[in-house]
Amino acid sequence: MLWRFIKKDLLRHARDPVALILWAAIPLAVAILMRAAFGGDGQIPQATLVIADQDDSFASRLLGAAFRAGPLAELIHAEEADSARAVELARQGEVSAALFIPRGFGKRYLDGGTPTLTLLRNPSQSILPAIVEETISVLADGGFYVRELFGDPIRTIRALAASDTVGASGSEIATGIQTSMERIGVYFFPPVLTVANMGASSDGAGRAEETDAVANASDESTGILEIFFPGILTMSMLFLGQALAVDIWAEHKLGTFRRLHVTPKGVGGLVLGKVIAGTLILWLIFELLLLLGRYVFRIDLERIHLAALYSAMCGFGILAALHFIMVLAKSENGGTILGTLVVMPLVFLGGSFFPFETLSPTMRAIGMATPNGQILVQIKRIVSGGPLDAVVWITPLIAIGLGLAFTLLAARGARRRFLGAS
Amino acid sequence: MIEVERLTKMYGERIAVDDVSFTVRPGEIFGLLGPNGAGKTTTISCLSGLLKPTSGSIRIDGHDIVHDGPKARASIGVIPQELAIYPEISARQNLEYWGAVQGLSREQIKQRMETVLDRVGLAGRAKEPVKNFSGGMKRRLNIAIGLIHDPKVLLLDEPTVGVDPQSRTHILELIRERARAGVAVLYTTHYMNEAEELCDQLAIIDHGKVVAQGTLEELLARAGDVIQRASVPEPSLERLFIHLTGAALRE
Numbered sequence: 001m002l003w004r005f006i007k008k009d010l011l012r013h014a015r016d017p018v019a020l021i022l023w024a025a026i027p028l029a030v031a032i033l034m035r036a037a038f039g040g041d042g043q044i045p046q047a048t049l050v051i052a053d054q055d056d057s058f059a060s061r062l063l064g065a066a067f068r069a070g071p072l073a074e075l076i077h078a079e080e081a082d083s084a085r086a087v088e089l090a091r092q093g094e095v096s097a098a099l100f101i102p103r104g105f106g107k108r109y110l111d112g113g114t115p116t117l118t119l120l121r122n123p124s125q126s127i128l129p130a131i132v133e134e135t136i137s138v139l140a141d142g143g144f145y146v147r148e149l150f151g152d153p154i155r156t157i158r159a160l161a162a163s164d165t166v167g168a169s170g171s172e173i174a175t176g177i178q179t180s181m182e183r184i185g186v187y188f189f190p191p192v193l194t195v196a197n198m199g200a201s202s203d204g205a206g207r208a209e210e211t212d213a214v215a216n217a218s219d220e221s222t223g224i225l226e227i228f229f230p231g232i233l234t235m236s237m238l239f240l241g242q243a244l245a246v247d248i249w250a251e252h253k254l255g256t257f258r259r260l261h262v263t264p265k266g267v268g269g270l271v272l273g274k275v276i277a278g279t280l281i282l283w284l285i286f287e288l289l290l291l292l293g294r295y296v297f298r299i300d301l302e303r304i305h306l307a308a309l310y311s312a313m314c315g316f317g318i319l320a321a322l323h324f325i326m327v328l329a330k331s332e333n334g335g336t337i338l339g340t341l342v343v344m345p346l347v348f349l350g351g352s353f354f355p356f357e358t359l360s361p362t363m364r365a366i367g368m369a370t371p372n373g374q375i376l377v378q379i380k381r382i383v384s385g386g387p388l389d390a391v392v393w394i395t396p397l398i399a400i401g402l403g404l405a406f407t408l409l410a411a412r413g414a415r416r417r418f419l420g421a422s
Numbered sequence: 423m424i425e426v427e428r429l430t431k432m433y434g435e436r437i438a439v440d441d442v443s444f445t446v447r448p449g450e451i452f453g454l455l456g457p458n459g460a461g462k463t464t465t466i467s468c469l470s471g472l473l474k475p476t477s478g479s480i481r482i483d484g485h486d487i488v489h490d491g492p493k494a495r496a497s498i499g500v501i502p503q504e505l506a507i508y509p510e511i512s513a514r515q516n517l518e519y520w521g522a523v524q525g526l527s528r529e530q531i532k533q534r535m536e537t538v539l540d541r542v543g544l545a546g547r548a549k550e551p552v553k554n555f556s557g558g559m560k561r562r563l564n565i566a567i568g569l570i571h572d573p574k575v576l577l578l579d580e581p582t583v584g585v586d587p588q589s590r591t592h593i594l595e596l597i598r599e600r601a602r603a604g605v606a607v608l609y610t611t612h613y614m615n616e617a618e619e620l621c622d623q624l625a626i627i628d629h630g631k632v633v634a635q636g637t638l639e640e641l642l643a644r645a646g647d648v649i650q651r652a653s654v655p656e657p658s659l660e661r662l663f664i665h666l667t668g669a670a671l672r673e
Binding site for chain 2: 001004007008011012015016254255256258259260261262263264265419
């Protein structure tokens with residue numbers, strides 16, 4: 001009989017698939033907007049830095065050159081401007097930050113003094129200016145150690161600085177420094193490492209032993225869509241779950257819930273059937289989304305099926321909980337509002353809108369404690385090719401257990417809500 | 423067979439049904455008449471197991487609706503006042519679902535579905551989504567769902583509201599046919615001519631109490647007395663109804 005309940009809902013949704021497609025499309029739309037917001041090239045968001053070089057010395061030009069080659073060039077797009085233009089660009093919010101290299105910077109640096117750099121941050125951005133500031137801070141530290149450790153080249157530089165020309169030997173020095181920087185780049189570019197590591201690790205804590213695997217998994221660059229993709233799945237789970245769960249109110253409005261109650265079958269089967277039918281729909285949509293991911297991110301086919309199954313099993317628990325929430329409200333609108341009040345904070349905290357990689361450690365810990373945060377971390381592990389042990393399946397098994405409990409509560413709540421005093 | 427004995431249903435302090443008793447035998451159509459809010463729907467809800475009576479007893483085909491609910495409900499075909507169908511799926515899919523819910527096997531559903539679709543005149547459009555149906559067709563499907571398991575007892579709550587005369591005639595004939603087949607029918611309506619035309623036994627209920635009960639002839643004879651006293655020329659069920667329940671507008 002349970003199959004009849006499931007089949008009925010599958011048929012109903014199949015006849016009216018537009019609503020579900022729209023709900024499933026919302027997370028995709030969010031991802032596309034995110035991509036557009038970060039430049040639309042599908043890569044890690046690139047900070048823009050305008051450099052106002054008031055010194056125009058060899059050292060100041062070397063500093064500017066550091067942003068135009070190697071990994072820094074991928075992270076930060078640098079361009080030069082005079083001071084007034086740099087201030088204007090920063091104030092208009094057209095760049096992430098403006099760096100002012102004061103007159104005498106080169107001389108003070110080479111003389112062993114402590115030159116000061118001024119950075120004007122774009123207040124409308126938070127992460128990208130922070131990346132620029134952190135990078136300049138690391139460069140400044142690096143510059144100090146270079147001066148302390150490389151006495152001979154420094155002297156050559158000083159001689160060149162005195163002549164104020166950059167010839168072949170100047171280029172060699174710049175290349176040598178660049179090579180050294182690339183060699184020690186792993187210490188210079190921690191933000192890149194952090195993003196990559198957390199994107200692929202199981203717990204987001206950046207465990208050291210996984211660094212090599214992460215480096216392989218995120219070969220060239222981790223695309224912004226790749227960072228958001230698992231979040232899109234969990235967002236879809238929550239949005240679709242809410243859209244499917246509100247259908248219990250449709251049973252009430254159609255009068256079919258009351259009619260069922262006067263048959264020999266109980267309403268518990270109806271609610272369980274709705275949750276299972278919803279789970280099957282989620283499964284299908286996850287397969288489709290993940291297959292889309294296969295073409296964009298080259299996810300292994302076996303992992304796609306595994307991730308879809310995993311998501312569907314967890315989706316069962318989420319769906320059942322949302323059914324229960326729906327019948328706590330006194331009306332369909334109330335149910336929708338209550339569902340939204342639960343779903344939206346979960347979406348925001350659980351790593352869907354703001355990937356864990358961009359959150360502070362505290363917020364990350366909170367996000368990972370949410371049900372969808374837990375699910376997201378495991379989906380990441382599955383789709384990134386991470387190791388799979390029995391522990392991975394604990395979450396879906398718990399979700400199914402909780403789902404059955406919530407189904408019972410939802411059936412009881414629906415009886416009370418829809419049948420009143422009976 | 424429906425046996426209702428001293429049925430009372432209270433909502434807090436308010437009495438919705440007050441000490442109502444009646445019996446509907448197999449093959450009999452029992453009309454329950456009353457103005458809005460008189461207690462008709464509450465009575466049917468108690469009979470179908472939707473509401474638990476405050477006191478009194480209800481037996482359906484020999485089974486107590488409270489203590490032996492599933493068996494009692496298996497004998498009942500309920501045709502609710504409001505439509506209770508799934509508009510997105512076809513009439514056939516609706517009947518398959520409700521047949522299964524009533525405990526019919528796949529084979530039984532197949533057999534019964536053809537019969538009831540034919541009887542309600544929907545055989546030709548059984549594969550269409552119900553949302554494409556007219557109001558009358560939806561009403562007929564609503565009735566077909568109540569008949570899919572060939573119940574021994576039929577509870578109909580104003581099944582002809584809002585349907586065209588053709589559909590109404592069809593529905594009334596269908597009810598007569600079920601009664602001829604031995605089904606005990608409880609029928610509520612606002613239409614006095616329908617009650618006169620259809621029912622073997624009638625009860626007029628107001629403020630939860632039965633104020634008159636008997637065959638049409640018995641009630642008309644009583645109406646004759648009343649009407650003669652009121653100097654109105656011709657006895658009718660409607661005049662008796664208005665006399666017993668008052669002319670004031672109801673909610």
